Amino acid sequence: MVKRDVYCALGLTDAEYQKIEEIMGREPSSTELAMFSVEWSEHCGYPRSRSLLKTLPQTGKYEALVGEDSGGIVVDNLAIIFKMESHNHPSQVEPKQGAATGVGGIIRDIFTAGARPIASLNSLRFGPLTEPYNRYLLKGVVDGIQFYGNCLGVPTVGGEVYFDESYSGNCLVNAMSIGICEKDKLARAKAVGTGNPIMYVGSSTGRDGIGGCSVLASAEFSEGEEKRPTVQIGDPFTEKCLIEATLEALETGHILGIKDMGAAGLTCSSAEMAHAGDVGMEIDLNKVPLSEEGMEAYEIMMSESQERMLACIKKGHEDEISKIFEKWDLHGVIIGYVTDDKLLTVNYNGKEVAKITTEALAKAPIYEMKSEKPDYLDKLHAFDIKSISEPSDYNEVLLKLLASPTIASKEWVYQQYDHMVQTNTTILPGSDATVLKVKGRKMGIAATTDCNSRYCFLNPHRGAQIAVAEAARNLVCSGADPAAVTDCLNFGNPEKPDRFWYFKNCVEGIVDACKSFNIAVISGNVSFYNESPNGAINPTPGIGMIGIIPDYKKRSTQYFKNEGDVVILLGETKEELGGSEYLKVIHDRVAGDAPELDLEREKAVQKVVYDVIQEGFVNSAHDCSEGGLAVALAECCMRDGLGFIVDNLPKLREDCLLFGESQSRIILSADKKIAGKIEELAKKNNVPFAVLGQVDGDRFKVGQLIDLPLTRIKEAWNKGIRSYV
Amino acid sequence: MKFGVVVFPGSNCDRDCFHVVKEVIKQPVEYIWHKSTQLDHFDCIIIPGGFSYGDYLRCGAIARFSPIMDSIIKFANDGGLVIGICNGFQVLLEAGLLPGAMLRNKNLHFICKYVDLKVEATASPFSSQYKKGQVVRIPIAHNEGNYYIDDKGLAELKKNDQIIFRYADNPNGAVDDIAGIVNKKRNVLGMMPHPERSSEIELGSEDGVYVFKSIVKTLTLGFSRSKV
């Protein structure tokens, strides 16, 4: 009789255990129990989120590939595969290796689809840098990403870093990766053809992260340490060899299906490959290459050792394939074969240790979760701007905001990442979005990640919409047409109704926004239980978005380029401060409602900007985000050291005007003579258009409010993060 | 004229170098797997950047013992042109084809950014197409680019005019701002910056392409190693 504490330790509830006994029609073996526990964990089976995730749009204006480990789009026969994934809990415990193995995992998802990884991004969130452990986390995580990504030769070209109290005790590390291949070269994550051999490839299996994905990832951090995982050392060298070997092996056309052994390792890859192919699978654990002695069957099935994959090979070509992996000093051994009984049969030491229908494993139960709006929100929304006194010295306020780590330069971070390898990066990190060229094509691929979780905390539905809108805005500012989304949904404990209410509303927000932009959500990832003793993190529906530039030569950056160019603001600045960085940093308040968002206006603004860049009318384009108009203007000056004079400002309460975070605003710079043409286009799409002033000299002048030398602006912005590391 | 790009397990700039030779300077080029030892039909061997063997233990330390290295040493001793970029430079140091060693960057961080280089010597097969004293923009991307050599060795380098590139603003602590050197015979170049990353204007600079053009020039001028 399986003791209660056993399956509880595995993270299974009584109800789940009952269900398992029903399915099996008998008492499960310990191996079977372990397999269920990992497959039914939120991490693998999404029992608490699946019903909502189904509502995400799977089609859009670009041909979308959805459904397998990673998704993508197809643009004239080029498949662009991408996905974002979280590695939050491991990183909180051991930042360097946690982040490193996170990068490794997401990149495996890309090349197991047959695509060569061409770029990575990362979205990072920590508590305030005033706390030593948060500084340790920032340094460790960045070190882990550079250690792994640089070694692989996949450029890390973008991302974001936010700081907020809610991440103290539970940082977020979301890694995104992009890969490309000819559409007909795409690989599937399924097993097919009774009798075809199943091959284990990569490094050997040890007792790494056993139970990690169910026990670790689905238990919130109660005073951190107890739930310590068995941390793993990332092995980027082996992963690099794995990339080359896998792509070489796929070239032969004899690999019918292949899947990463990520969370839940062999259990997940075997069960899900079989289920996806509507077949069964029989494997012999004695054939699995082991790095430790005396491993139990359940340990081998649950091991999360990194840099491993499972492949289904066309019968008769085993040797050809394993030779390729051996050439790269990797294992390539047959451990089983495809059956027609739709059962996953696992043998060890001559005994059958598990026999489960793949359906039961791959289709975790779905739970309807209670959802309830937290009562504090109405009070927060009641916030009245008049309760905030207007600052007397706007120079000081601006410098303070520029030095706030969330806004400050991220150069210290991305300079540690090789962002140039593969020689496709035509817009380096630092501007709104990166732009990669594709060798042999005219087309460019732009990528960004965005999410303001403070907005989501104040208004999850609109906050999530803004995340999508801002990502699209960043792409448009670089000259791209927003094409598709991957999401990484980081939330607290879904069993708490208020947390789930946030999750539900954020998902709905993403759905609305993506439908409005007519773009598909092609892949994603859910990370629940992001909580610490001081409560849940801000709801953080990270949005990774890529855009397409028909001709990468028509790309744009955010930097002012020519003295005398006029500085133009598209969009409307409203009297709002809710959730702004200004309110937080200067007045230490998190209050109000998220900024208003009119998706129709947003699209109109983006259309105008896309068109003027295509027409070659503008010399720079930059969206207003955290810190509002003043900070955005400052960011336009940072690279080329050109200042400006803004003398024509809308009449508005001054702090709202300078630092309010009204959405759908973009700053352009262009030759005087062309301003008229831009104005026409704006009028035609009834987008508010204003010439604020002009690029000029080396000072930063905004009406009577701000007058600073660029050197001081830069200094503040550059020291924001560096002064802590 | 034929270029060869060496591929060690873990090399990751091999495809970038291959691309520049084939598509930018439009010369014949082949990959050379680190286990092959046949180099006779090559005129210039490129040891690319990356993380050969993960840079485990020490950058370039393990790659230095790949089967191909004995052939490369012979190729170099016979006067063949060999260029090691970044990790390739580190391999050449470990192999003793160039003097000195690499230490960790002074700031202890990986640094990826464009830097200004001063061309110190144009009398080499790799820099003839630059002007002496010219300042060029070529990116670096490394963890261990802090070049070390003892005073005696440094004096040698200077005496023989072996320093080809210096950093205008030393990013990594390298002795005497050294970014690239040649051997005494001047047929082996090692440089930390990545010329292949600055050979197309869309990438921000074309200054690096002249390293490759210099090689082509040298070879077309009938430079040929004594086939032993």
Place this chain on the structure above:
Amino acid sequence: MIAVMYEAQVKITLKKTVADPQGLTVKHALEALNFKDVSGVRMGKFITLQLNSKDKGTAEAEAGGMCQKLLANPIIEDFSLEVKEI
């Protein structure tokens, strides 16, 4: 400068339970170089600390504290310590 009186030698090794990919790669390299006897390689750190503590006991306590607080990562590493007069 105060005369240095003690030297602490700190050996930092990966916990037995943690796999060491670097060590494995180095092992393969050694085998390829025909060092046949090697059956395992583990990579670690060796740190030498110069201490001007008032006595050996203090030096040991100090060094131990440094290992726990900064030098070793208790989650994946073990350390051992040896202090001698110099």
Place this chain on the structure above:
Amino acid sequence: MIAVMYEAQVKITLKKTVADPQGLTVKHALEALNFKDVSGVRMGKFITLQLNSKDKGTAEAEAGGMCQKLLANPIIEDFSLEVKEI
């Protein structure tokens, strides 16, 4: 698998003449943590080799060879070696 009989502990240190920026940074970090007694820090490598050599002499010779050939770079590093039965 052959029973492992010897363990070689290899200490690899930077030559005195070579500057050690990492050691310096660690020293500053330690001072910042209020470890006042520390007057110098040098970072090195600690490598453990498992050897199934036929006798201690062979083990020492083998390990020494490994250090000279691969594990240490004589231009910047010194190594010391200790072999014991296990």
